[in-house]
Amino acid sequence: MFRYVHTNIIAKDANKLIDFYKKVFHCKSINETRDLRGVWLDGLTGLNDAHITGEHLLLPGYVEDHPTLEIFSYDKLEGTIPSEINRPGIAHIAFEVDDVEATLAEVIRAGGSNFGELVTAAYPNGKEAVFVYARDPEGNILELQSWRQINQT
Incomplete structure (x- = not known):
């Protein structure tokens, strides 16, 4: 089976950004909040003592539980690089x-x-x-x- 599941945004303030996407783009809570840490997360991320919190929001136009916009924040964030429309990687x-x-x-x-x-x-x-x-x-x-x-x- 193959299906698109989610896109993840790492936020400085996950709660504020979650509220923005709910208000402006009508994303909906699907009761998938996260407060994750542990050896498995350290292994997955390659970080020591990783801790992430956030929520999955159902994208507008869908009626089930996917695809979602996953907005998380880490306790420890690296410096940011401004998004540019022509920077390699996901643009928008x-x-x-x-x-x-x-x-x-x-x-x-x-x-x-x-x-x-x-x-x-x-x-x-x-x-x-x-x-x-x-x-x-x-x-x-x-x-x-x-x-x-x-x-x-």
Whole structure:
């Protein structure tokens, strides 16, 4: 069996970031909070005395218990490297929303920030997309997108 399970974000303040994703993106608690430590976690992470806390949040648009956004925090955090859209590795998390501009405003009200310009792009088969990048309160890059059918002449 193969299935996508979760994406993990390591947060400076897991509770604050969890609240942000619940409020802005309608992620839901599924009663999977974590307070993990032990020899097995040290072996898995390669860290001594690792301790992580956080929660799995059901991503919007799904009705079961997966996939989730896993937001954890370690007791001991390394220094941060600012997220950049062209840095190798995972670049952003994308959410399809009804109204990109309204959701961007909500991101900003909830402590996030704008990143780049709002753009509209034509796609094949008469589709049009509105996109913008933003940052969550801890600087992780988000993509907001919405799609619509346009009239073809």
